[in-house]
Amino acid sequence: MKNLFAFLKKNKVMSNEINLDMSKIPKHIAIIMDGNGRWAKERNLPRAFGHKAGVEAIRKIVKECDRLGVKYLTLYAFSTENWNRPIKEVDSLMKLLVEYLKKEVEELNVNDVVVNSIGNISKLPLICREELNNAYEKTRNNKGLILNLALNYGGRSEIVDAVKEISSDLINKKISKDQINEELFSKYLYTSEMPDPDLIIRPSGELRLSNFLLWQGAYSELWFSDINWPDFHEKQLQSAIMDYQKRDRRFGKVK
Structure with a gap:
């Protein structure tokens, strides 16, 4: 039985799957984890309970992405605008964030997951930065799923930061104006690799x-659901991927 399970996992064919084409699994999936507050309000609970429930959803989705062979999973965990909350x-x-990293890093490491972050994390509390650094250092050499936590992240801020760095490199003559194109610009973003x-x-x-x-999603396929994040589980992820596999991605071209 163990050998059978190992074979099924290796070949990414499990009984709870929704007829997915395993040759067309998205390489990079990004998720806006929204609805924790609504989930809590529907149950007459404090918003903090919704965020805790959202962490459980993260565990399930990370495991499912790893099982399906997704290479990059980027989770919008805390935006530049979220500082305006109470x-x-x-x-x-x-x-x-600290609790999640402390509890999960060992299992993530065992499962060959790399814990990464994007955004201006310098503004996060010191303990958060330390745990992020610890998690990255422990998992940086892994070869499996790359888990990107978008923290103090904003698409506009990212683009402005990139422009500042390009301007600095122009002034210091590290690059020339004629070198600036979309490919070069992308290398100055948080997601450059x-x-x-x-x-x-x-x-x-x-x-x-x-x-x-905002820059990276120019030709991403978008998938929306009425389900709040704490109730977003493996089946919903599979449904999103199945819908993605039915779409005709032309990137502005004509087939």
């Missing part, structure tokens, strides 16, 4: 990107 809620989110997301998912019923991967 201090108590922000503190709760920072504590949850990664492919653009094939699929961007947003649960909770909202139909917008909310300042997430």
Whole structure:
């Protein structure tokens, strides 16, 4: 029985799968984890309970992406605008980040997952930065799923930061004006070592990107769901991927 399970896992064919074409699994999936507050409100619970429930959803989705062979998973965990939320809620989110990293890093490491972050993390509390660094150092040499936590991330801020760095390199004559094109610009983004997301998912019923991967998502397929993030499980992810596999991605060209 163990040998059979190992074979099924290796070949990514499991009984709970929704007829996915395993040759067309998105290489990079990005998710806007929205709806924690709504989930809690529907149950007359404090918002903090919704965020805790959202962490459980992260565990399930990370494992499922790893099982399906997704190479990059980028989770929108804390935006540049989220600092405007009540201090108590922000503190709760920072504590949850530390708890998640402390509890999960060993299992993530065993499963060959790399823990990475994108965004201006210099503004995060010191303990958050330390745990992020510890998780990265422990997992940096792994070869499996790359888990990107977007923290203090904003698409516009990312583009502005890139422009500042390019301007500095121009002044210092490290590059010339004629070298600047889309390919070069992408190298100055937080995601410089990664492919653009094939699929961007947003649960909770909202139909917008909310300042997430604005440059990288130019030709990403978008998938929206009314389900709040804490209730977003493996089946919903599989449904999103199945829908993605039915789409005709032309990137502005004509087939």
